[in-house]
Amino acid sequence: xxxxxxxxxxxxxxxxxxxxxxxxxxxxxxxxxxxxxxxxxxxxxxxxxxxxxxxxxxxxxxxxxxxxxxxxxxxxxxxxxxxxxxxxxxxxxxxxxxxxxxxxxxxxxxxxxxxxxxxxxxxxxxxxxxxxxxxxxxxxxxxxxxxxxxxxxxxxxxxxxxxxxxxxxxxxxxxxxxxxxxxxxxxxxxxxxxxxxxxxxxxxxxxxxxxxxxxxxxxxxxxxxxxxxxxxxxxxxxxxxxxxxxxxxxxxxxxxxxxxxxxxxx
Amino acid sequence: xxxxxxxxxxxxxxxxxxxxxxxxxxxxxxxxxxxxxxxxxxxxxxxxxxxxxxxxxxxxxxxxxxxxxxxxxxxxxxxxxxxxxxxxxxxxxxxxxxxxxxxxxxxxxxxxxxxxxxxxxxxxxxxxxxxxxxxxxxxxxxxxxxxxxxxxxxxxxxxxxxxxxxxxxxxxxxxxxxxxxxxxxxxxxxxxxxxxxxxxxxxxxxxxxxxxxxxxxxxxxxxxxxxxxxxxxxxxxxxxxxxxxxxxxxxxxxxxxxxxxxxxxx
DNA sequence: CGGGATATTGAGGGATGTCAAGGTAGGTGG
DNA sequence: CCACCTACCTTGACATCCCTCAATATCCCG
Numbered sequence: 158x159x160x161x162x163x164x165x166x167x168x169x170x171x172x173x174x175x176x177x178x179x180x181x182x183x184x185x186x187x188x189x190x191x192x193x194x195x196x197x198x199x200x201x202x203x204x205x206x207x208x209x210x211x212x213x214x215x216x217x218x219x220x221x222x223x224x225x226x227x228x229x230x231x232x233x234x235x236x237x238x239x240x241x242x243x244x245x246x247x248x249x250x251x252x253x254x255x256x257x258x259x260x261x262x263x264x265x266x267x268x269x270x271x272x273x274x275x276x277x278x279x280x281x282x283x284x285x286x287x288x289x290x291x292x293x294x295x296x297x298x299x300x301x302x303x304x305x306x307x308x309x310x311x312x313x314x315x316x317x318x319x320x321x322x323x324x325x326x327x328x329x330x331x332x333x334x335x336x337x338x339x340x341x342x343x344x345x346x347x348x349x350x351x352x353x354x355x356x357x358x359x360x361x362x363x364x365x366x367x368x369x370x371x372x373x374x375x376x377x378x379x380x381x382x383x384x385x386x387x388x389x390x391x392x393x394x395x396x397x398x399x400x401x402x403x404x405x406x407x408x409x410x411x412x413x414x415x416x417x418x419x420x421x422x423x
Numbered sequence: 424x425x426x427x428x429x430x431x432x433x434x435x436x437x438x439x440x441x442x443x444x445x446x447x448x449x450x451x452x453x454x455x456x457x458x459x460x461x462x463x464x465x466x467x468x469x470x471x472x473x474x475x476x477x478x479x480x481x482x483x484x485x486x487x488x489x490x491x492x493x494x495x496x497x498x499x500x501x502x503x504x505x506x507x508x509x510x511x512x513x514x515x516x517x518x519x520x521x522x523x524x525x526x527x528x529x530x531x532x533x534x535x536x537x538x539x540x541x542x543x544x545x546x547x548x549x550x551x552x553x554x555x556x557x558x559x560x561x562x563x564x565x566x567x568x569x570x571x572x573x574x575x576x577x578x579x580x581x582x583x584x585x586x587x588x589x590x591x592x593x594x595x596x597x598x599x600x601x602x603x604x605x606x607x608x609x610x611x612x613x614x615x616x617x618x619x620x621x622x623x624x625x626x627x628x629x630x631x632x633x634x635x636x637x638x639x640x641x642x643x644x645x646x647x648x649x650x651x652x653x654x655x656x657x658x659x660x661x662x663x664x665x666x667x668x669x670x671x672x673x674x675x676x677x678x679x680x681x682x683x684x685x686x687x688x689x
Numbered sequence: 690c691g692g693g694a695t696a697t698t699g700a701g702g703g704a705t706g707t708c709a710a711g712g713t714a715g716g717t718g719g
Numbered sequence: 720c721c722a723c724c725t726a727c728c729t730t731g732a733c734a735t736c737c738c739t740c741a742a743t744a745t746c747c748c749g
Contacts, residue, residue, distance in 0.1 A: 257684030
């Protein structure tokens with residue numbers, strides 16, 4: 158496994174003057190220079206309702222820091238003191254947390270535009286770890302500063318609450334999945350969800366490369382990696398997919414959908 | 424099953440003047456009269472950090488409405504428009520949501536002092552339903568008013584965020600449970616959690632009556648009711664519990680704990 | 690006392706976990 | 720450029736836990 162190197166983020170985020178838009182000034186080895194939020198093409202994802210200029214202005218005032226993470230590196234660790242939320246700028250990450258027996262279990266995969274770290278708010282330290290599945294870039298937002306700002310800005314406050322609640326809903330749906338579904342159903346739901354999220358970002362929903370291992374998928378879906386592998390093979394035999402390692406071509410989407418909510422129809 | 428009767432809550436909460444502390448004035452058939460939050464003995468649970476008088480004053484200004492729910496009745500329905508958060512005052516409720524195949528799955532059990540309905544914030548309608556397991560009482564808080572208030576009050580804002588994040592963390596832990604654990608481990612974790620929450624409320628942690636059916640527990644833990652029943656019997660044979668229908672006596676707590684994180688030790 | 694909901698227990702089968710043995714891809718260094 | 724190495728993936732055989740189906744028992748409430 159890759160050596161873990163976590164750079165002290167406080168230094169990056171707190172010490173640089175706000176609104177220093179100079180993107181060419183002395184980039185450190187592990188992060189990109191700061192820049193105004195207005196330039197962030199993912200702003201709409203991070204704060205979907207911020208159409209009012211006031212909200213945008215507020216966002217510009219946020220203490221922001223970009224950060225690069227190499228594949229396999231951790232962005233934060235379970236139990237670590239919680240200070241920042243992160244928006245994924247590019248690449249893919251996974252969240253995971255330890256079971257009582259010390260095994261790491263994947264609780265989510267995160268693509269560009271998604272906000273992570275919200276589970277740290279409750280107890281002041283992260284409830285899960287975040288690991289890069291490939292070389293990735295994130296945007297760090299000081300949570301203390303964000304809440305301070307939210308106090309005077311309904312827009313930001315509302316968005317934060319919505320993001321949190323959205324996390325709750327996502328996990329509820331995953332709970333249902335883990336509680337009732339067969340391996341076939343789980344993988345079908347997983348692939349359709351992946352496909353839909355890729356499409357929303359302008360990628361092909363039917364031809365993509367997964368960034369996670371079979372073990373990651375299995376851990377996420379509550380299955381062993383062998384069962385995941387077998388299920389991929391089964392889907393291929395059913396002519397639903399063409400599978401080549403992590404490259405997936407969906408050849409029968411409606412077939413997948415039929416499996417995803419199987420018991421609803423038969 | 425009991426007939427469902429949902430009273431129009433908007434009427435109750437919006438139409439009554441604020442701070443009408445008269446608890447004897449014309450109570451409707453389905454709810455108690457309004458009263459100041461200061462009189463609420465569960466205030467500390469709902470907003471744990473509100474020691475400053477300013478926060479308490481703010482809470483007094485919240486649009487609050489008490490509401491009675493009979494056993495089996497629904498407080499709100501999945502998909503219903505989201506307007507209120509609810510704090511459980513007395514009794515016990517369960518949350519549940521539909522699987523793709525239309526089966527209702529339990530996602531949580533709620534005891535006095537717990538805040539429910541947070542999953543509705545994300546999309547403006549409830550992501551789950553809440554059903555009373557016995558005759559219960561809740562306190563309705565207008566979400567719109569609460570956020571408005573939070574804009575000027577860091578205390579309330581922080582508490583809201585913490586409650587939400589806490590919900591996320593609880594669900595994360597349940598995810599881990601559902602993904603990896605055996606029936607024995609699941610039930611042990613469930614019972615210990617129940618025990619701990621009862622103790623925190625001043626009840627015996629080792630001698631209590633569960634309010635939910637075997638089917639509810641099974642649905643929550645991702646097991647069938649038969650497996651739950653068998654596991655109770657097994658625990659009894661192992662002299663961990665004495666089980667009499669829903670009455671539980673924990674006779675070997677450390678034994679339960681050993682099962683709950685079994686793989687950690689052997 | 691009766692009826693419906695709830696709980697217990699048994700028998701059998703199936704889906705998935707476990708253990709094991711290759712196979713494949715991609716990166717690294719000679 | 721090739722050989723190797725490591726991580727990842729596939730497939731098989733077998734075991735097992737839990738689900739399904741079914742019968743009976745018990746409790747609670749009217």
